[in-house]
Amino acid sequence: MINIDGSALNLTLTGNVISTLIGGALTLAGACLARWFQKKDAAQRDAEHVLGLLQAFHDEIETLWGVYQAGAGASIVALPNDEPMLIHWPLTQEYFTIYNTHALSIGKIKNHVLRKQVIATYTKARSMIDSIRLNNDLLQQWEHDCFLFQETHSPAHKLNANARHQALIRYALGLKESHVELESMATELLHHLRKNPYGHQGNAAKY
Numbered sequence: 001m002i003n004i005d006g007s008a009l010n011l012t013l014t015g016n017v018i019s020t021l022i023g024g025a026l027t028l029a030g031a032c033l034a035r036w037f038q039k040k041d042a043a044q045r046d047a048e049h050v051l052g053l054l055q056a057f058h059d060e061i062e063t064l065w066g067v068y069q070a071g072a073g074a075s076i077v078a079l080p081n082d083e084p085m086l087i088h089w090p091l092t093q094e095y096f097t098i099y100n101t102h103a104l105s106i107g108k109i110k111n112h113v114l115r116k117q118v119i120a121t122y123t124k125a126r127s128m129i130d131s132i133r134l135n136n137d138l139l140q141q142w143e144h145d146c147f148l149f150q151e152t153h154s155p156a157h158k159l160n161a162n163a164r165h166q167a168l169i170r171y172a173l174g175l176k177e178s179h180v181e182l183e184s185m186a187t188e189l190l191h192h193l194r195k196n197p198y199g200h201q202g203n204a205a206k207y
Contacts, residue, residue, distance in 0.1 A: 049105065050105075050110075053102055053105055053106075053108075053109070054109070054114075055193075056098045056102070057099065057118055057193065058193040058194070060096065060097070061121065061189065061190060064095055064096075064125070065186050065190070071089065072087075072089045073183075075087055076172075076176055077176075077179065079172055079176065081173060082169060083169065084139075084169045084171070085135055085139075085168070085171075085172050085175060086139060086168070088136050088139060088140075089135075089136060091129055091132060091133050095129070096125070096126065099122050106118060106119065113192075114193075117188065117189045118189065121182075121189045124178075124181060124185050125182060125186070128178050128182050131174065131175055131178055134171070135171055135172075135175060138164065138167060138168050141164055142161060142164035142165055142167075145157055145161035146161045148160075149161050
C-alpha cells in the first residue's frame, strides 16, 4: 500500500500555483510595459511630426508673405483711398502646398489657440487671393467698357465704364481693409510659431 504524505502534496500544489501566478503576473507586467513603451514611442513620433509640421507652416507662410508684400501687398498699401487698383496680378496656381498636403494632421496640434490661428490665417490668405482675382475680373470688365466706348463713342458704354471705375474704387477700399487684417493675422501667427524652439523635444508636449 502506497502511503501519500498529505502535507508534502499540499506544499507541492501550493508551490505550483504560486509559480504559475508569478509567471502569469510577470507575463502581464511585461505585456503592459511593452504596451507602455509603444504608446510612448507613438507619442514621441507624433510630437516630432507636429514640430516638423509647425516648422513647415512657418516657412510656407513666411515665404508667401514675403512674396505678397513685395508684389500685390505693396501696391495695395500704396493705393490712395479714392483710387482703384489698376494692376492685373496673375494668380493661377495653388500656393498653399504644405497646408493642403497636411490638412488632416492639423488636428494633432494640441495647442487650441495655435491650431485655430493656423486655420484662420490660411483661410484669410485664401480669401485675399480670391479678392485680388475678383479685382482682376472687375478691371478686365472696365477695360473692355473703355475699349467699347473708344470704338463707338456710345454714351451707354461711357456710363458702364464710369460705373465699373467706381466699383473698382469701392472694391479697393475692401482690399486695403483685408490686407490690414491679413497682415495682423500673419504677423501674430509667425510670432507664435517662432516662440517654439524647433527640435527641442521638451517643448513638444504643449504643441
